[in-house]
Amino acid sequence: LSRKGLFMLIYIISQTGKPLMPTARIWRVKKLLKAGLAKVKTRYPFTIQLLYKSSEYVQKVTAGIDVGYENVGFACISPKQELICGTLKCLKGISERIQERRMYRRIRREQLRYRPARFNNRQKKQDLAPSILHKYETHIRLIDWLKSILPIQKIIIEVAKFDIQKITNPAI
Numbered sequence: 087l088s089r090k091g092l093f094m095l096i097y098i099i100s101q102t103g104k105p106l107m108p109t110a111r112i113w114r115v116k117k118l119l120k121a122g123l124a125k126v127k128t129r130y131p132f133t134i135q136l137l138y139k140s141s142e143y144v145q146k147v148t149a150g151i152d153v154g155y156e157n158v159g160f161a162c163i164s165p166k167q168e169l170i171c172g173t174l175k176c177l178k179g180i181s182e183r184i185q186e187r188r189m190y191r192r193i194r195r196e197q198l199r200y201r202p203a204r205f206n207n208r209q210k211k212q213d214l215a216p217s218i219l220h221k222y223e224t225h226i227r228l229i230d231w232l233k234s235i236l237p238i239q240k241i242i243i244e245v246a247k248f249d250i251q252k253i254t255n256p257a258i
Contacts (some may be wrong), residue, residue: 097133100142101252105142105237108169110159131170133235144237151225152245160228162236169236177226182219 096115109115115134115139118124127133145164152159155179161171212219225243232238252258 094132097131099127099133099135099235101136101139102142103135104142105144105145105233105235106136106140106142106236107164107237121131131235142240147231147236147238148240148242149232149238151228151241151245153225153245155221158225160227162238170232174177174224174228175219180220184216201217 095110096112097108098104098106115124118136119126119134123138124134124136127135145168147164147167148164149160149162156176158174158176159172160174162169178245214222229241249258
């Protein structure tokens with residue numbers, strides 16, 4: 087399905103569950119699906135799983151992740167082409183959501199007439215704030231998802247600190 091110079095890649099997973107190199111040969115994928123030699127694993131991105139043994143030869147795929155506060159950019163490339171790219175939007179307002187949940191929990195508990203004493207049911211305090219923990223888990227989920235559809239061998243994470251005030255006013 088090529089439109090205006092863009093081509094669609096179909097991601098392939100082997101019979102054993104290992105990701106293989108994607109293909110742009112839609113006619114071949116259609117033949118495999120019609121013959122029952124492959125099944126559709128996910129629709130977005132379109133991924134098929136082979137139902138027969140195949141060679142698990144893959145090229146070197148490098149994943150690049152650009153960490154941001156609200157948006158996380160990612161791209162995976164092989165020596166020949168770009169395989170996937172995009173941005174992931176992180177949730178905002180984690181602390182407000184936690185406060186709202188706390189409010190509803192307190193209202194629910196105040197309506198009880200008798201509640202047995204509960205003093206030993208606390209979890210260990212986490213080292214990270216909930217908003218930072220969410221961003222960390224979002225990055226880990228993104229990397230796991232990319233590794234499930236592509237044979238990634240190297241991951242590059244770009245972390246850069248800069249001062250936005252200095253960009254707008256260089257005199258600072």
